[in-house]
Every structure is written in structure tokens, then in C-alpha cells.
Amino acid sequence: MTATAPPTTGSAPARPLTPSRTTATAARVLRQLTHDPRTIALLVIVPVLLITLLRYVFDGAAGTFDAIGASLLGIFPLITMFLVTSIATLRERTSGTLERLLALPLGKGDLIAGYALAFGAVAVLQSALATAVSVWLLGLDVVGSPWLLLLVALLGTALGLFVSAFAASEFQAVQFMPAVIFPQLLLCGLFTPREAMHPVLEAISNVLPMSYAVDGMNQVLHHPEITGDFVRDIAVVAGSALLVLCLGAITLRRRTP
Numbered sequence: 071m072t073a074t075a076p077p078t079t080g081s082a083p084a085r086p087l088t089p090s091r092t093t094a095t096a097a098r099v100l101r102q103l104t105h106d107p108r109t110i111a112l113l114v115i116v117p118v119l120l121i122t123l124l125r126y127v128f129d130g131a132a133g134t135f136d137a138i139g140a141s142l143l144g145i146f147p148l149i150t151m152f153l154v155t156s157i158a159t160l161r162e163r164t165s166g167t168l169e170r171l172l173a174l175p176l177g178k179g180d181l182i183a184g185y186a187l188a189f190g191a192v193a194v195l196q197s198a199l200a201t202a203v204s205v206w207l208l209g210l211d212v213v214g215s216p217w218l219l220l221l222v223a224l225l226g227t228a229l230g231l232f233v234s235a236f237a238a239s240e241f242q243a244v245q246f247m248p249a250v251i252f253p254q255l256l257l258c259g260l261f262t263p264r265e266a267m268h269p270v271l272e273a274i275s276n277v278l279p280m281s282y283a284v285d286g287m288n289q290v291l292h293h294p295e296i297t298g299d300f301v302r303d304i305a306v307v308a309g310s311a312l313l314v315l316c317l318g319a320i321t322l323r324r325r326t327p
Contacts, residue, residue, distance in 0.1 A: 087179040095184025096191075099158075103192065113154060113192055117146040117200045125208040136211045139204055140291040141260050141284045147196050148280070152251060155189050156243040164239070182319040214290040254280035279310035 103109060121142060128135040204210040257267070257275040264275045275281045286303035293300070 087183060091180040092183045092187060095181055096187035099185055099188035109154060113150055113196050114199060116150060117196055118203050120146050121200055121204050122208060138260060139210045140212060140287040143197065143200055143204060144283050144287050147193055149251060151189060151193050155185065157240050159185060160240055160243050178319045182315055186315055212290060213292055213294050254278045257281065258284045260284055279307055282306040
């Protein structure tokens with residue numbers, strides 16, 4: 071009599087990333103977004119309103135707006151994408167949608183990549199609109215190509231997807247903002263040059279991706295051509311986004327306990 075081996079209880083093997091499944095996931099997310107006008111308003115209109123408000127806060131000091139406006143074109147979309155992507159992904163997990171999707175031939179990598187593709191497209195649209203309004207309507211003086219500013223917006227999407235893997239509720243996802251976004255906002259060099267900070271804080275700022283996002287914005291602000299420093303800054307931002315997306319796919323749970 072042959073003994074049968076007991077069933078294994080380990081997790082299912084990781085499925086390879088498939089372009090067709092990734093694009094199908096992205097298309098589904100975009101369809102959902104089109105049925106949520108409040109989210110669309112938050113993603114597309116709010117950054118434009120904020121940058122317009124900032125322009126007239128410094129109405130008597132146009133140079134100040136030029137100095138920080140380019141950096142905020144990357145920071146405002148980053149904050150809104152962080153909030154929306156983290157809450158949207160978390161909602162799919164807590165509602166059981168994620169569990170049903172992963173029961174299909176859909177891997178975690180396909181899911182995270184699909185979300186990154188969908189929200190990345192929205193981030194580019196968001197940044198394009200904010201950049202166009204800033205440069206052509208609000209008079210932001212940018213020496214380099216203003217469209218290079220679009221490259222930084224995807225970082226917020228990646229951070230939001232990463233945080234959604236750890237948050238247990240939508241409220242907890244919002245609570246992650248002070249821990250993930252605010253320290254980077256204070257240390258990125260927006261308020262004071264990083265080299266003027268305490269050495270410990272400067273060392274911390276040197277490993278934060280938002281610091282390189284702001285540095286890249288400043289390179290576009292002051293140089294007419296793509297510089298080596300700009301390539302380095304964008305490479306760090308892109309590498310950080312890719313790393314965070316990979317970690318998000320690895321740590322993503324099917325549903326919240």
C-alpha cells in the first residue's frame with residue numbers, strides 16, 4: 071500500500087510578470103477611476119489649484135515662486151498620488167477583491183505593475199497639466215525643458231503602493247503620511263539647502279528619494295540642457311520607485327486579517 075504525501079501548506083509559487091495581465095489590470099483600474107469624479111478632481115485639479123494659490127501667495131516676490139515652484143511641481147503630485155494609490159490598493163484588499171483576483175492566473179507582480187501603470191499614467195497627466203499651467207499661465211521661469219519635471223511624479227505612485235502593503239485600514243494608510251512623506255518634505259532641501267543642515271540630518275537627507283527629486287527639479291530650473299547631476303538624480307528616483315514597487319509586490323497580502 072503506497073502512502074500518500076500530505077498536502078503542502080506553503081504559499082503558491084510566484085507567477086511570472088505577464089504584459090497582457092499587467093495591462094488588463096491597468097485598464098480595469100482606469101475604468102474604475104473614470105466612475106469616481108471626486109478622485110479625478112483630487113488627482114488632476116487639486117495640484118493645479120495649490121500651485122496657483124502658491125503663485126499668488128508670493129505675488130510680490132516672483133523670484134521666490136520661481137525658486138520653489140519647480141520643486142513643488144514634483145512634491146504636490148507625489149503627495150496626492152501617495153494618498154490615492156495607497157487607499158485604492160488597500161480598499162481592494164479589505165473588500166476581498168484582491169483575494170479573488172489572485173485566485174485567477176494573476177500574480178502579485180502583475181497586480182502591482184498594473185496599478186503602477188494606471189496611476190503612473192494619471193500622474194503624468196496630473197503633472198503635465200500642473201506644469202503647463204505653471205509655465206504658461208503663472209509665469210514660472212524654467213531654463214530647461216519643463217517637461218523634464220514630469221519624471222519625478224511616479225515616485226509618489228510607487229510609495230503609495232508600497233505603503234498599501236502594510237496598512238491595515240484606510241485610516242492607517244493616511245497615518246503613514248507623517249512617517250513617510252513629512253520627514254522627506256522637511257529634509258529634501260525645499261526650505262533650506264541640505265548642506266546647511268545639521269550633519270546628521272544632512273546624512274539622512276542624502277538617502278531620501280525626495281531629496282533627489284528636488285535636486286532634479288532644480289537642475290531643470292537652472293540649466294538649459296540635461297546635466298550629469300540631473301541624470302543621477304532621476305536615476306536615484308527611478309531606482310527608488312522600482313525598489314519600492316518590488317518590495318510592495320513581495321510583501322502584498324491577499325487580504326487584511
